[in-house]
Amino acid sequence: MRVFVAGATGAVGRPLVRMLAASGHHVTAMTRSEARASALRSGGVDAVVCDVFDPDVLRRTVLEARPDVLIHELTDIPPALDPDPAMAEEQLAGNRRIRTEGTRILVDAAVAAGASRVVAESIAFAYAPVGGPVKVEHDPLMDGPSADAVRALESSCLGTAGIEGAVLRYGYFYGPGSFYAEDGSATALVRRGELPIVGDDDDLTSFVHVDDAAAATLLALESPPGIYNVVDDEPAPTREWLPVFAEAVGAPPPPRTRGDGRAEDYARGASNAKAKRLLGWIPRYASWRDGFSTAPR
Secondary structure, three states, X not given: OEEEEEOOOOOOHHHHHHHHHHOOOEEEEEEOOHHHHHHHHHOOOEEEEOOOOOHHHHHHHHHHXXXXXXXXXXXXXXXXXXXXXXXXXXXXXHHHHHHHHHHHHHHHHHHHOOOOEEEEEEEOOOEOOOOOOEEOOOOOEOOOHHHHHHHHHHHHHHOOOOOEEEEEEEOEEEOOOOOOXXXXXXXXXXXXXXXXXXXXXXXXXXXXXXXXXXXXXXHHHHOOOEEEEEOOOOOEEHHHHHHHHHHHOOOOOOOEEOOOOOOOOXXXXXXXXXXXXXXXXXXXXXXXXXXXXXXXX
C-alpha cells in the first residue's frame, strides 16, 4: 500500500513511519524541514519538504506520491502550554488553523490524487463535561474554539465524497516527543513540584503511549471508517496518576492545593472499546500505571 504521512516527525509520526515501513508499505513522509527529511530518507523512506498551507505545492506533492491512504498527523502545539486557559487558547491558534484550513487542504489533495482513505489525528479530551465519567465516540463535544476546530477536522475527513475517513481521537500522549517525555515540559513541572493535585480533583485523564497510538493508526489503514477513541484502559483522576508519574521520573510527591468548589464541570475520560472491537487494537501499555515506569520515555 502507498501511504502519505503528513506530520511524519511528530510524536506519533516518528514511530508510525517506522511501523509502516516495517510492514512493507511504501511510505512518503512529509515534513517542513530538510534536515528532518534527510533523517527520514536515511531510515529508508521517501521524504518530501512541504508546507500544508501552500496548497498548490502540497497538491503536486501528493499527486506525485500517488497514495492509497493519506495520514494526517500534523499539529502545531508549543513545547509548553500556559496554565491560564485563555493564554493557552492563544498559543493554540496555529493548531486550530491546521485542524480547519490545513485538514481541508490535505483532504482535497488526497481526493485529487485518487486516495481512497484519510486517517486523521484528533483528540479524546474534548468531550463535553456532562453525563457519565467515561465517554464513547457518539457523545457530544464541549463548546469553544478548540473543540470547534476538532469538529471541522472530523467533518472534513468523514464528510468528503469519495474518501473513507478514519478519525483517531488520541488520549494524552506520554512517551518520546510528548509533554510527558523525559525532556517534556510536564515532566519538568513535576520535577520542580509545580504540577499540583487540586482539591479532590475529579477530572479524568485518558492516556496513551505514542507507540500504542502509532499501532492503532497502522490498523486504521484498513478498518471500518468512523471515529475511534485511542486511549488506554484506565481513565484516572490526577490524584491517582500524578503521584505514580512523579515517582517514575524521580520527582518528589506532587503538592496538593485546595479546589475551587466546582461541581459537575470536570473533564471526562474516554472508552477504547470500539477501537478494540473494530480495529483489533490491543494497547501494549494497557494502563499508565505500568506504562509510566516501563515504557520508553
